[in-house]
Amino acid sequence: MRIRAGWVLLPALACLVAVAIPGPAQASQGSTTAIPVLSAASPAAKSVRTITLITGDKVTVTRGAGGIPGISVQRGLGRTHIGFQASHEWHGTDQHISVVPSDAQALLTAGKLDPRLFDVTEQLDAGYDDASSDSLRLIYSSRSGKSATARSAIQQHGARITHTLDVLDGGSFAPAKRDAASFWKFVTGTQGLRGPLDKLWLNGRSRVALAESTAIIGAP
Known part of the structure; x- marks a missing residue:
């Protein structure tokens, strides 16, 4: 409950x-x-x-x-x-x-x-506290036809793409926590979620919600 x-x-x-x-x-x-x-x-x-x-x-x-x-x-x-x-x-x-x-x-x-990006308990349980990790653990998806633009924008703002996820037209990346405030400005701007990026997830134990992953892969 x-x-x-x-x-x-x-x-x-x-x-x-x-x-x-x-x-x-x-x-x-x-x-x-x-x-x-x-x-x-x-x-x-x-x-x-x-x-x-x-x-x-x-x-x-x-x-x-x-x-x-x-x-x-x-x-x-x-x-x-x-x-x-x-x-x-x-x-x-x-x-x-x-x-x-x-x-x-x-x-x-x-x-x-x-929502898990703001779930403190979820991130502590995953070992993402500041004493254990100096970077954010994120997954992004891009808008249709904008995957190359989204990837380039993330890299231009100092984050390295760690894995490519073709099913999302995106990937995982880990920007430094020390740069999080400035990175957030990018995320909320016209080069981020108001531009080529479609959505951001926490790269946690369950990467994408079942309902979303089912829709992405076309499963019943």
Whole structure:
């Protein structure tokens, strides 16, 4: 059973913001709860692991008093105006935490971005935390007839294509996390998803959702 236990719009005034994530006993089917804002420097919070999102923003998962997890967000370079929406879902006893920057929401809604790009739990489970990996793990598809243009644009912005995926007219690539904020500007611009690129996925354990992969290969 999937339970969404809380949503919060994080303020965009500070460079570092933090929220607490309620435990399963506080969750109810379809409920929405306010998540209290914590001090980012709270002495009760112990840093666990940090990931860099495709936008260049850093998300740190912390564990405070009583083992209650929390998240803090450090905005990427030049992103002080960006807000964040944090959510968590319970899959049985497993909790998934997601953090979505405000400038990614429209592309997510349009189906241009894989939601797992903002699933903090998914990326930590895959070993993509900043201590373990210095690059983002991505897969792209290109618009019809634009595969060469898309490939060239990605390479021009400093990312090496690691594998070609003909079924997507795309491939996998791994831009450096240190350049993520500037790479995000390319992704959202006319050379990216508003141009030859069609969609971006997290290059995780399940690369493409079954419904999409079935449509791509023409399976019943």
